Amino acid sequence: MKTIEVRTRAREQLVDISAQVRRLVSESGVKEGVIHLWALHTTCGLTVNENADPDVARDIVEKMRHLVPQAEAFYRHGEGNSDSHLKTSLFGPGLTLLIEDGDLVLGTWQGVFLAEWDGPRTRKIAAVVMAA
Amino acid sequence: MKTIEVRTRAREQLVDISAQVRRLVSESGVKEGVIHLWALHTTCGLTVNENADPDVARDIVEKMRHLVPQAEAFYRHGEGNSDSHLKTSLFGPGLTLLIEDGDLVLGTWQGVFLAEWDGPRTRKIAAVVMAA
């Protein structure tokens, strides 16, 4: 198992971690298989989406802020981040990516993102690479 | 393949199944790898979130109830649980967890939950463990 660290800069933010994940794949020496990623936290998730136009990530975060705002009259959890916990379950804390020819299998527009929902923080992601 | 059974007690509820999943991992004898979990249903999912303060799970369920209420004028499915089906796709019916030193790799606050969206019922989860 390997881990990578990601520094986030805002309460809610998608941070492109494609380069770090690619490095894990190439260091593993695995040519064909999968990499399983896991965020070791309950207020950030992992996702894959467009990394060409930064407005895509920005719009995703903005709409999530409207759908699941930080404050709700009915929240009971004392830390004021119930919204961050829900957003994490909606995006999911894990991701399984395919590997071929020693590199990630991604579509033309796909990048790997950490979805920060309660930053800024330093986040840890664990990874296991499996050969096919 | 192994299966575990989970008894839920409410229509919508997060049930902590960490201990049952840990037992599957230890019984498998696998020291390094992953466990793939799969809920064999279309109205409950699997997720990982905080299991320290029970208000976190409670707030998640409560907000999901507001976002995706049971009744909508435009629903056509006759069983009155279209909301449960959508909540299941939003949380996802599967989960891949990492294994190291013969145990689950989880962050300090992470617990594994069955997300019941149409209970109370007895649910079945299938599992396959793969060695790295």
Next chain:
Amino acid sequence: MKTIEVRTRAREQLVDISAQVRRLVSESGVKEGVIHLWALHTTCGLTVNENADPDVARDIVEKMRHLVPQAEAFYRHGEGNSDSHLKTSLFGPGLTLLIEDGDLVLGTWQGVFLAEWDGPRTRKIAAVVMAA
């Protein structure tokens, strides 16, 4: 790695791809293990839900349209499909399904769907099968 193609017919639609995925499993010859599926796009995802009553898929799509409508005053991405990108992250672009006795492990009502959020288009899904 194998790929399958899926033709979608509407902007937003759940398309049942269970038969195509089953074929990938049987062609692989793997009797026990998992199949990892990956949609190579940023505006469609993969999910599992009921494929008995078509109104379930219809209600899921309809509710997603209400939750995440195409137009929002605050969207900046110029292509007018920020909603499709978010829906993709909410459903997820990947899926790991269990295999036993050379076939998918699915509950009675479960079918595998491509969740189209910006069609109609021809979509490509990559797959890797791993033996347990």
